[in-house]
Amino acid sequence: MRNKFKKMIEELGLEEHTIHDTRHTFISRMDSLNVNKVALIKLVGHSNIKTSEKTYTHKTSNELEEAIDILEY
Numbered sequence: 606m607r608n609k610f611k612k613m614i615e616e617l618g619l620e621e622h623t624i625h626d627t628r629h630t631f632i633s634r635m636d637s638l639n640v641n642k643v644a645l646i647k648l649v650g651h652s653n654i655k656t657s658e659k660t661y662t663h664k665t666s667n668e669l670e671e672a673i674d675i676l677e678y
Contacts, residue, residue, distance in 0.1 A: 632661035637668060 610624050628649065635645050642654045651657050664672075 629661050629663060632657050633663045636662045637664075 607624060610622075614620075614622055632645065632649060635648075636657075642657075646652070646654050646657055649657060649661075
């Protein structure tokens with residue numbers, strides 16, 4: 606699977622990635638969509654949401670700006 610993934614990345618002309626990178630992307634995207642936390646940890650096989658949040662959830666600069674914009678000035 607790893608070799609097929611690497612070949613696909615090369616064919617698409619993308620920067621180097623690993624299959625594990627897709628786990629980070631999936632968890633981050635699901636979090637951004639406010640997917641139920643219990644459902645998310647069951648989908649990814651974690652026993653605790655903290656693992657997903659601390660290690661795998663990444664936010665874009667746009668998402669951080671949107672969070673700040675929620676504040677009323």
